[in-house]
Amino acid sequence: MINFYSYINGVLTQCEAPSAGCWVSVVDPTPQEVRELIEDYGIDSGFVKSALDEEESSRIEREDEQTLVIIDTPVSAVDEDRTKNFYTLPMGIIVTDDYVFTISIRETQIINEATRGGIRNLRPDFKTRFVLQLLLRISALFLTYLKQIDKISSAAEQELHDAMKNELLMQLLALEKSLVYFSTSLKANEATIEKIFRGRVIKLYDEDQDLLEDVLIEMKQAIEMSSIYTGILSSMMDGFSSIISNNQNIVMWRLTIVTIILQVPNIMFAFYGINTDDIPFNYTWVALSLTAFLTGLTAFVLLKWKKKNK
Known part of the structure; x- marks a missing residue:
């Protein structure tokens, strides 16, 4: 034009x-x-x-x-x-x-x-x-x-x-x-x-x-x-x-904590799921209580360690 x-x-x-x-x-x-x-x-x-x-x-x-x-x-x-x-x-x-x-x-x-x-x-x-x-x-x-x-x-x-x-x-x-x-x-x-x-x-x-x-x-x-x-x-x-x-590292750290905590019940249930009568305290309430205690202890230790390293 x-x-x-x-x-x-x-x-x-x-x-x-x-x-x-x-x-x-x-x-x-x-x-x-x-x-x-x-x-x-x-x-x-x-x-x-x-x-x-x-x-x-x-x-x-x-x-x-x-x-x-x-x-x-x-x-x-x-x-x-x-x-x-x-x-x-x-x-x-x-x-x-x-x-x-x-x-x-x-x-x-x-x-x-x-x-x-x-x-x-x-x-x-x-x-x-x-x-x-x-x-x-x-x-x-x-x-x-x-x-x-x-x-x-x-x-x-x-x-x-x-x-x-x-x-x-x-x-x-x-x-x-x-x-x-x-x-x-x-x-x-x-x-x-x-x-x-x-x-x-x-x-x-x-x-x-x-x-x-x-x-x-x-x-x-x-x-x-x-x-x-x-x-x-x-x-x-x-x-x-x-x-x-840094945000990605924080997310990965949180996912790692969750993964470790969730592994505790898997290990306990796998242990008490073995098909044998020689497992000590082979009772359902013992397995559930022990799983809950170890899961809580693991979560407490990991979260405490995370705060200490901030």
Whole structure:
């Protein structure tokens, strides 16, 4: 799907046809739309393929008066088992003489916010500022999702203190994996932004310097938060792993005590069940009393020994 947006009367407005200085939003394009981008708009075919590659890493490249910026954007999703996952998807930003293109394999929150006016003063005719504003919003969204990860892990930790549930453990594992994705993408994004900061690929104006510095600060803050949350979540998972192992040992110990106690009646009844007249005190009441006494004594000794070794 290809949509066109221009800054008209102070508002980002969708247009029927492209005009100079407009933003061309491309989301999950069909093969025909891909050919249209290459043939009608003259976009480098390699740039289009890179922007639509889900495994493409963040980078910046310039070719024939066209600049490609691939940036990883954060995405959240809920699985069928209601486990919340966070991951990243690459989004390509291509700057040409006439237009600014954003190309992504699926619609993301960044695109939704931009098209609905969620990003203030977003003007595609100021191409450099437009790119930097998108990068700043992406950095802010990383921080928002990192805070959500922290809240979800804290809530899961409180629930796990009360009862160990597989669903909560799976949620923590999903969050741990999400933080790995975020950390990797954020570091790649930081390298791309620092390359922009040097001003060799995208022309920077004096009024854009402060905005670019804000982008870089937000990205570094997101990297630091991701590193902190990764360490906390890793320690939490190690702690709960030890708790689960300890609980399993306690259960096995209890089952062992029950098994030993139940063996006493089996031994006594087997002994008095021998088909011979030479067994001393060969009376039913003696067998039952002796069994009850030995079972109680065994239980008392084992429980006393357990408390002593706690």
